[in-house]
Amino acid sequence: MTQKRAMRLNAVLWGVGNHEAAWRMAESNPLAGTDLTHWKKLARIAEKGGFDSLFLGDVLALLAAYESHLSDTLDPITVLSALSATTHRIGLIGTLSTSFEPPYHIARRFASLDHLSSGRAGWNIVTSSNLLEAQNFGLTALPDHAERYARAAESINAVLSLWRGWQADARLGNQQDGHYLDASKVRASHFNGRYIQTAGPLNVPRSPQGRPLLVQAGASEEGRQLAAHFADVVFTAQQTLEDARAFYKDIKQRAVNAGRDPDSIIIMPGIMPVVATSHSNAQKRLDKINGGIIHQHAIAQLSEYLQYDASQFALDQPLPETFDEHYQIQTNQSRLTLILQLARHEHLTVRQLLQRIGGGRGHYLQVGTAQDIADTLQSWFEQGAADGFSIMSPVLPGDLTAFCKWVIPELQRRGLRPALHSASPLTLREKLGLPPVD
Numbered sequence: 001m002t003q004k005r006a007m008r009l010n011a012v013l014w015g016v017g018n019h020e021a022a023w024r025m026a027e028s029n030p031l032a033g034t035d036l037t038h039w040k041k042l043a044r045i046a047e048k049g050g051f052d053s054l055f056l057g058d059v060l061a062l063l064a065a066y067e068s069h070l071s072d073t074l075d076p077i078t079v080l081s082a083l084s085a086t087t088h089r090i091g092l093i094g095t096l097s098t099s100f101e102p103p104y105h106i107a108r109r110f111a112s113l114d115h116l117s118s119g120r121a122g123w124n125i126v127t128s129s130n131l132l133e134a135q136n137f138g139l140t141a142l143p144d145h146a147e148r149y150a151r152a153a154e155s156i157n158a159v160l161s162l163w164r165g166w167q168a169d170a171r172l173g174n175q176q177d178g179h180y181l182d183a184s185k186v187r188a189s190h191f192n193g194r195y196i197q198t199a200g201p202l203n204v205p206r207s208p209q210g211r212p213l214l215v216q217a218g219a220s221e222e223g224r225q226l227a228a229h230f231a232d233v234v235f236t237a238q239q240t241l242e243d244a245r246a247f248y249k250d251i252k253q254r255a256v257n258a259g260r261d262p263d264s265i266i267i268m269p270g271i272m273p274v275v276a277t278s279h280s281n282a283q284k285r286l287d288k289i290n291g292g293i294i295h296q297h298a299i300a301q302l303s304e305y306l307q308y309d310a311s312q313f314a315l316d317q318p319l320p321e322t323f324d325e326h327y328q329i330q331t332n333q334s335r336l337t338l339i340l341q342l343a344r345h346e347h348l349t350v351r352q353l354l355q356r357i358g359g360g361r362g363h364y365l366q367v368g369t370a371q372d373i374a375d376t377l378q379s380w381f382e383q384g385a386a387d388g389f390s391i392m393s394p395v396l397p398g399d400l401t402a403f404c405k406w407v408i409p410e411l412q413r414r415g416l417r418p419a420l421h422s423a424s425p426l427t428l429r430e431k432l433g434l435p436p437v438d
Helices: 036-049 076-084 104-117 131-136 147-164 221-232 241-256 279-290 295-306 331-347 348-358 370-382 398-413
Strands: 008-012 054-058 090-097 121-126 169-174 177-180 215-218 235-238 266-275 364-368 386-389
Touching: 008 215, 008 266, 036 054, 036 076, 036 398, 054 076, 076 090, 090 104, 090 215, 104 121, 104 398, 121 147, 147 221, 215 221, 215 386, 221 241, 235 241, 241 266, 241 370, 266 279, 266 398, 279 364, 295 331, 295 348, 331 348, 364 370, 370 386, 370 398
Parallel strands: 008 054, 008 386, 054 090, 090 121, 121 215, 215 235, 235 266, 266 364, 266 386
Antiparallel strands: 169 177
16 A cells, blocks of 8 residues: 655744744743754754754844844754754754855765764755855855856765765774774765865765755756755745645656656745634734834845845835846845745735735745644645645744644644654654665
């Protein structure tokens, strides 16, 4: 009998919440982001609640209007390394940029995390799209979009060559005859590309799951091609079932064209659920959180996404038609497209758009009961739009706890999620049902 397909779930943990105003809620400690106790608590809630993985994003700069925005953030690999000692089953996915991090550092840090976590590490690959980040690494301008992705592809290949440099049984540790390594099973990379040169070999042995997972989120043409060739997991942001199905079909077909099994790529759209015992209570909660959005920062954020001074827009009018899908920028092209689609599909005024971006940075927002949320997840999952979802709880830990308490049990009752954890810990690759690597 064929095993029933299971919906995967990933918990997105960003500071004290994924909503722009999370830090202003009375239930929040706005300074918790530098407290390990806070991260340990979130990880325990997600693991006990039944999530497959947790995810830490990253930004390498204080962002615009930082005086009114929670913009400080710890290094994700440092946090995940600490969490590897206090969790046992949940996957640990962190972000490092191919634009600024040498591949040797990337390969070594994630291989180390994979060992410390017994095979639960994943690398979220980003190319970085903010000029402030570039300036922190000695650049006066951000490389153009195509160049960043060309460098990213080289960087991934270099990292893979370093990870493959060790065979699984290379370490002997023979105390009697003095042989620690079988030298024939460790090889150098000698990787020489246009942007990347690294000799190798890595000084960290082959990781427990063969290699850490590769996770990617770009939805531009270059981003989709990168995902089709390399990604194990694809994070995406879609506003409608139709758009999500089109993206899902496109990535799977590109994988086939790249010579891969389409089932070897897991696609997980982001969703921000606001769940309560009734729809009206959930809406009241969202209204309360939205009330904390600071207009100055919302304008600065929209300006950054559009690369245009959004303060010039009339707040109670739609976004001007000049900002259509042909408007070109060299920063985050997929985010721009998402914002434009959101504004058009829902006929939002600029004021409404500011709230939606502050609420979930353009990801799908749903307000309702556990049954409402589960209905949407099930529909997208069963109609070819998703293999799972990245859950972006608005306020942490409150909304993460609510999702675990109400939505996951509802998904379990529907047979979409396993009722119990496996008795023995699994690697992240095994947990997600991905094939082993050579």
